[in-house]
Amino acid sequence: MVPDLADTIAAIGTAAGGAARGMIRVSGPHAISCLAGCFRSFDETDQVTVVNSARVISGEFFTENLCAIPCDIFLWPDQQSYTRQPSAELHTLGSPPLLEQMLATLCLHGARVAEPGEFTLRAFLAGRLDLTQAEAVLGVIDAADSPSLDTALDQLAGGLSKPLGNLREQLLQLLAHLEAGLDFVEEDISFISAAEIERQLTAAQELVASTLAQLSSRNQPQSLPKIVLVGRPNAGKSSLFNALVEKFATSVEQSRALVSEQEGTTRDYLATAVNLQGQVCELIDTAGVGPLVTDASLAGFAQELTQGQRRQADCMVHCLDSTEPAARAEIDDFAADNFEKPSLLAVTKIDLLAEQPSLPADPRIVACSSRVGVGLTELATAVAKAIGRANVEFGGAVASTAARCVDSLHRAQESLESAVALVRQGGGEELIAVDIRSALQELGRVVGVVYTDDVLDRIFSQFCIGK
Numbered sequence: 001m002v003p004d005l006a007d008t009i010a011a012i013g014t015a016a017g018g019a020a021r022g023m024i025r026v027s028g029p030h031a032i033s034c035l036a037g038c039f040r041s042f043d044e045t046d047q048v049t050v051v052n053s054a055r056v057i058s059g060e061f062f063t064e065n066l067c068a069i070p071c072d073i074f075l076w077p078d079q080q081s082y083t084r085q086p087s088a089e090l091h092t093l094g095s096p097p098l099l100e101q102m103l104a105t106l107c108l109h110g111a112r113v114a115e116p117g118e119f120t121l122r123a124f125l126a127g128r129l130d131l132t133q134a135e136a137v138l139g140v141i142d143a144a145d146s147p148s149l150d151t152a153l154d155q156l157a158g159g160l161s162k163p164l165g166n167l168r169e170q171l172l173q174l175l176a177h178l179e180a181g182l183d184f185v186e187e188d189i190s191f192i193s194a195a196e197i198e199r200q201l202t203a204a205q206e207l208v209a210s211t212l213a214q215l216s217s218r219n220q221p222q223s224l225p226k227i228v229l230v231g232r233p234n235a236g237k238s239s240l241f242n243a244l245v246e247k248f249a250t251s252v253e254q255s256r257a258l259v260s261e262q263e264g265t266t267r268d269y270l271a272t273a274v275n276l277q278g279q280v281c282e283l284i285d286t287a288g289v290g291p292l293v294t295d296a297s298l299a300g301f302a303q304e305l306t307q308g309q310r311r312q313a314d315c316m317v318h319c320l321d322s323t324e325p326a327a328r329a330e331i332d333d334f335a336a337d338n339f340e341k342p343s344l345l346a347v348t349k350i351d352l353l354a355e356q357p358s359l360p361a362d363p364r365i366v367a368c369s370s371r372v373g374v375g376l377t378e379l380a381t382a383v384a385k386a387i388g389r390a391n392v393e394f395g396g397a398v399a400s401t402a403a404r405c406v407d408s409l410h411r412a413q414e415s416l417e418s419a420v421a422l423v424r425q426g427g428g429e430e431l432i433a434v435d436i437r438s439a440l441q442e443l444g445r446v447v448g449v450v451y452t453d454d455v456l457d458r459i460f461s462q463f464c465i466g467k
Contacts, residue, residue, distance in 0.1 A: 003118055006028075006029060007112055008029060008030040008034055009027055009111060009118055010025065010106045010112070011025055011103070011114040011118075011465045012103060013025040013467070014094065014466075016096070021092070022092055022093060023089055024092075024103060025090075026111060027085050027122065028086065028111070029086065031086040031111075032048055033109075035088055038106065039062070039071065039090075040060055041058065042059050042060075054077070054080055054081075056075070058073075063102060064104065064105045064108055067101070069092055070093070071092040073091075074089040074091065082123050083128070084127070085126070090102065113465070116462070116463045116464060117138075117464075117467060118460070119467060120137050120138075120467055130161045130448045130449075133158065134460075136152045136155035137156065137467065138462060138467075139151065139152030139155065140153060141463075160211075164207075164447055167207055167443065168440060168447065168449070170200065171443070177192040201416055201419050202420055205413065205416040205417060208412050208416060212410065224282040225314040226281070226313050226315075227282065227284065227387070228286060228312075229285050229286060230286055230310060230316055231319035235319040235321045236370060237285055238285055239348070240368065241285035244274060244376060247380075248275055248380060250275050250280060271285075276384050277381050277383075277384040286310075314342065316342070316343045316344070319346045320334075320346070321349055322348060322353055327357075328357075331347065331365065332360070334364075334365065335360040342387055344364050344379070344386055345365045348369070350367045350369050351369040351372045363382060364382065364386070366379045409442070409446065412443050415438040415439040416439050419435035
């Protein structure tokens with residue numbers, strides 16, 4: 001559900017941990033009055049309540065316990081802001097407890113803590129960004145290398161939405177000509193020739209096909225990020241594999257692992273495509289090895305296959321049976337380790353425990369139960385973050401955009417192909433117009449002109465708070 005745009009929201013906008021400087025964002029209809037209650041400018045003639053244009057104001061922020069904190073406010077009091085609402089950034093000392101106190105004070109003066117991605121969501125809803133650009137913001141944040149950053153920046157600058165947006169405008173113009181002709185059908189007046197209709201539709205079809213070919217190239221199995229489940233025999237790998245496949249599979253016809261209480265049931269490995277919070281990847285179940293998080297060579301063909309999958313993994317999910325006597329020590333060992341490649345720890349079978357396990361405050365460690373479905377969404381989110389979600393170049397688009405857009409572009413392509421065929425067969429313009437409207441609907445989904453709340457929830461829930 002889209003949050004209430006009438007609320008004034010606030011959030012810490014800098015990364016977790018101490019730093020020389022920290023920043024808090026505020027945005028909403030009452031942002032100015034919220035700041036006026038807890039900020040005083042050094043210049044008595046330059047208070048936040050009388051600012052009519054974007055500017056910087058230096059002063060002191062007073063927390064609820066009247067502690068005065070030096071602070072610079074970057075203020076956008078009108079429609080010029082990122083969200084097109086009155087907005088501000090509070091730049092101050094980078095102490096996490098201090099920033100938390102300031103955030104709490106802002107909430108006492110009428111703000112609330114922002115939801116993940118809510119600032120960018122407001123920018124999208126206000127028309128500041130289209131949907132592909134909003135997804136590119138996440139790509140910029142999560143970029144792990146130069147190619148990933150370049151891809152995200154190109155998309156943020158309109159590298160994907162501009163050509164598709166222009167195409168949509170051309171099709172709207174073509175549709176207008178067709179519908180104008182339908183209004184004067186009895187007078188036999190034609191506003192556009194059949195040859196011109198075919199030329200424009202063919203060009204549109206070629207552009208959609210080219211874009212689709214680029215985006216679809218990532219769907220090849222060899223290019224999907226590999227998520228490998230590893231751990232000792234009977235650690236719950238196969239059950240977890242089946243649960244994730246059932247919840248996140250990209251197709252209803254997917255492989256399932258054989259599950260048994262007898263150790264060593266899995267002799268080969270199974271692989272299937274899943275969509276984990278917008279990141280399409282290949283989930284792989286392997287034969288059990290021991291002990292946890294070791295890479296020692298093991299005898300046997302199954303173990304050789306497992307080691308091969310480990311070497312190719314983009315992210316390893318180590319499965320640990322929470323009922324094992326040494327589970328607590330192994331959890332602590334995992335938390336203290338720094339792995340060469342992205343790694344997570346799935347603490348499995350927590351439904352068999354009398355009490356929920358106390359886990360370290362480590363986002364890489366997730367408690368879950370395949371039997372009752374607990375922790376699966378949290379694990380999927382952790383996997384998506386571990387592999388960078390949008391860090392891999394995806395045919396000119398960040399990964400989450402491509403995963404969302406491929407189906408809509410397929411449908412747009414089919415509609416345009418049908419329209420071209422109708423023109424060549426001398427079909428009625430009213431039928432051609434129906435196909436063009438269908439193509440426009442699908443292109444609108446790509447750039448965000450047409451959307452639903454569940455699409456927005458799925459996209460913006462992947463952001464961190466403060467973005």
